[in-house]
Each structure stands twice: as C-alpha cells, then as structure tokens.
Amino acid sequence: MSHMNGYVQEASGQAKSHRERAVDCPGDESSLVKSPHSSAHMERIQHYQEELKKRREEDSRGKHDIDPNASLRLKKLSQNPKVGIDNPTFEGKEKATKDTFPQDPVAELAELLQALKWAHHCLTDAQSQQDVELIMQLLTKEDFKNAYTIYIAVSQQMTKVIPTSPLTAQAGDLCQEVQKILQSSQHKEGLELNALLTNPHLQALMQAHDSVAGQEMPEESLTQYIGETVKLVRLEKARDTPLGATVRNDMDSVLVSRVVKGGAAEKSGLLSEGDEILEINGISIRGKHVNEVHDLLQQMQGTLTFLLIPSSQIKPAPHRQTVMHVRAYFDYDPSDDPFVPCRELGLSFQKGDILHVISQDDPNWWQAYRDGDEDNQPLAGLIPGQITARTNCYQYKKTIYWYGKSFQQQRETLKKTITDRSQEHQGRLWYAKKNKRQKKKSTTTLSRNIDYDDILTYEEMSLYHQPANRKRPIGLIGPTNSGHDELRRRLLSIEPEKFAVAVPHTTRNSRIHERNGREYHFVSRPGFETDLAAGKFIESGEYEKNLYGTSTDSVRHAINSGRICLLCLHTRSLQVLRSSNLKPYVIFIAPPSQERLRSLLASDGKTPKPEELKEVIEKAREMEQNFGHFFDATIVNMDPDQAFHELRRLIDKLDTEPQWVPTSWLC
C-alpha cells in the first residue's frame, strides 16, 4: 500500500510540480496547471535565459535561431569527429569545387591558348608542332568554346548537389510496409508499384541504402561536456507524428517524464525517462516552463537535435512488457481526472471496452490502446493502472486489480453504479478487497452502501475461438417483454438440429406424457436443495411449492450434444455462469423506445399500461448499468425480424471470429 499512499501525497500535495506536458500533442491549455515557479525563482530563470541569449547571439553571429550550430555547446560537440554535427565532407567538397572549376571558362581557354603558343614556340620537331597547332585550332573554335562553357557550368552544378543526409535507415522496412498495403490493391498502378518493390535489385538497393544510411546517421552520441556526460540525440519528427513524450519541470530543469509507446521518441529508443533536456536544435531549454517547451516543439519538424544529460537513475526492470488485454469495468474520462499526469495523453474509455495495455512500467499509469483504435491512433494513451494485488491465474484462476486511493473521484462514480449486485458478488474476486478488516466491514454494511474499496476495475482478457464441436452457450438477457424469450423460441423452432435448451430440474411429479430427462429432470426436494447449496444451478425458482432450476450440468450436456445451448438468463445467473467453465456468450436484448415497445406489444395482443412500459425501459437501463460489462453484445429490439437476423449474425460470428473472454476461463 505504500506506493498507493505515496501517490495520494503526490496527487494532493505536489501534483503541480509533477504535472507533465506532452511535448507536442495539441491539448487544452486551460486545463494545464500554472507554472510552478515563484516570482524570485522566475527572475533567476529570466536572468539565466538572458545570459544564454547573449551568449548565443555572440556565438551565432547572425545564424538562424534554430541552426544546430548556433549553440556554443553544440558547436563544441560538433567539432568532435565522433559526433559530427557539421558536415566536413560537404565543406571539403565546396572547397574542392572552387579549386577545380574555373570561374570564367573563356578566360581559362585564352590562358590555355597562350600556354600552347608558348609550347609551340619551344617545340622543335614538326610533328609535335603540328599536334599543338591542331589543338590551338580546336580551342579557338566558337563551338568548342560554347561546349566547354556548358561543360563547366554543368560540372559545377553537379558537384554542388550535396548528398542530403538520409531521412531514414529503414527504407527496407518502409518498402515492406508499402508492399503489405499494396497486397490487396487491384489498381494498375498499385500492381506495378508492387512489382517494382518486390524486384530483387530494388530490394538489394534498399538494403545497401539502409546500411550506408545507418552509418551516416549517428543518432545518438555520448560525449563529455564541462565534466558532464551529455547525450546528443537526433530524431526525425514528421508533421503528423507526435514525438510521444512528456516533460516536467524540476526546478529550472526540463526532464523527460514519460516516453509513450508508438511515438517517434519511443521508436528511436534514444530518449529516456529522467533525461534532462539542455537544448533542442540549439535552443536552450533549461529554465523554460514545460508549456513553452511544448509550444516550441509543436512548431518544429524534421530533424530535431536534442542535447541531453542522461538520466542518472538506474532504470527499474520493466514491470511487464508483454501486451495485456483487459476489459474495463468502469468509465474513464481523463478530462475529468485531476490526477492524470498528462491530460492530452489520457485515454478515455467506457465500461466494457477492451484495452490493450502495452506498458505497465509506471504502475500508476499504464499505456494502452482501445481495441480497434490501434491502427488510427499511433500513440498509446494513459489509463489508470495501479495493480496492488494480482493473484496468479494458475493458482486461483482469478485476476484482481485495484484502484489506488487517488482515484477517489472515479470511485464516487462507481459507487453509484454498484448497488444491489455488490451483495451477490461479495466474496468473489470481481471486486478488489483492501484488506481483511475492511472486507469484514464492507460485508456488514453492504446492503446499499458499498465500501469504496470494493471496486471493480479491469479483468484480463484473451481471445478465444470456439471449437466446432463445443459451441459456446448463448445467454439471452433482458427485462420481461424485451423479446428475448421470443427470440430464443424462434431459433429453436427454425433450427432444432442446431440449437438446444438445457433440460431443467424440478421437484414436482412428472405428468403422464413427460419423460425424465426430456421435459425435466425430476428430482426430490432434498436432492434439489443439496445441489442448489453446492452451487450446481445457474438459476432456480419456486412455483406452486415446487422448485425449478437449470443446472450447469444440463447446459454442459446440451453443449456436448454438438448443438448451441440457448439460455434465457436472469442477472442472478450471470455470475454463476461466468464462474463455471461454460464460456457463455451473453447478448443483451434491449427494448426500443416506449412508443415502439407499445406498438410491438400491441401487435402481440398485449396492452400494457404506460407505467409498465416505463418500467421495462427503466429495468433495461438498470441492467445495463449494473451488468453491462458482462454483456458481449447488445441488440436493441426495434423490429423482431431485424433483431432475429442480428442475433443470427452474432451467433454465426462465433464460428468465424475469435472473441475476447476472461483469461481466467482459459487457465
């Protein structure tokens, strides 16, 4: 718990000084905390900045402000052959060009002619004299003079073409990416480009390019500067790709606070948390507020040169680097969260969303993508993390996550949604327990007032593709009159060979036409009660002094017959069903609007009162609010035929596409 408390302290007391700012993500300025500096402190910074400015002005002598050579430090570094910011090869080339090519080719020819005349005069043998005369004749011809002038001009231009520094050393990867995109292309141009890119010669060219570019691009160099080891890092920042890093102020320093997956900073692997940014493209950063750094970087693109003091912190071993998939059991809106370290990078999500957690390096703030967003959203987002307890799924087949106390606000929201259901889940692991003492307390006070520490957060999920011979049972759930029972009956009557029901148990006597195991399993009351106490029933009820119920064994029997078991569920059934190994696929059948519901029921000869209609809708809302995170899909029953087709589509999809299920189901 110590780190939880630590977080509270930070959140309530020092949150401002720890506020991060995404270096270049557009964000809501108004949401940002004010500068943490006092006025005396600001004066000192201002003074420092003025000093730096003067120094830079003296040093740069009119160069552009963001010229990487403008800074004294960078200049010194650039003279280091290992770092090589300046391009000595280019300078050398310019010099060579001046030395090799004449400024005035015609004057040059006249000079040559003079020299030849002198040579002609000195030569004694006739043959040599004749050769020189021929050359002199050629040099005096107008055509030759013109051709020579053109040659010189072209040569000068040619040598002026500076080999630009490579944009990337991953041209081969880019090529492969393009090929992937083109795979499905039917366009003539697409096919042609694909043929070009798959040509072995072109691929070899890319490979050669990348190996040369790799040497040409010293992206990271470590060197000594005034006793400090500084790191010079070059990053390519494209217009649309954010750098994906956050910065924070620490006194007058600007530190890299977080490197977010999917951004240029993370991909380069060159920026680390805790690195102090001294300069960016020659602009001094020390003393700047994070907002200024953000504004500065937002305007920049192309090659960015960072001068950094590498973090002295020993990096903790990464918490868990493999991607973890979770289903969220609460709504989260970073714009409402005063504790999120960087609002622009917060990821909003809703209860039931699948999140791909790609980094848990910071246990308080995980980095994640929402399922389906990965391709459109290059940068991961921050979500509240903080696992304070996680049982091993192999040991207990359960996974629990806790919220830290700092998320009090979300707890308040959750409090409203967790009411009656808390009773039935009490003792199960869907809610995290703070400790035994509090667990006890919450048990006694639980009836309406849930303990804030019983908070359902995330559940780890995995993809599961149902085998052809063991189809997942379909659980239809909804308030009375939402039409779920009608849908079940329709499926059974249309395709009895494909769908089945679980034979229920009853304590009543069998009727004349009934056979044990066909209509019901006829059992004694004590037998029923023993099984009920042992948790063998998904649901049960009493009717005219007889007990009725559906057992997990009956469902299993239906599944084993190779058919799809159809169940009409009560919310009470959900938990038992989920903790069985039956892997149900739960579809919520929601009623349409009150008016539409009225007309649908009227066509069935029913005439419900307006308050009864309202009740159906209110019941549906409650069910969704309290149990929505257990529903795999929802169908709004606007029209029975459409709802039926949608139901068929969802059921068929289970054969063709894997679905997310709790990981504990697969352990």
Ligand code: 5GP
């Ligand atoms: P019957 O005895 O006439 O077959 O059914 C009497 C009542 O028991 C009906 O209202 C029926 O819906 C209900 N019933 C039948 N099977 C089950 C069951 O598995 N669970 C529950 N809770 N009620 C059932």
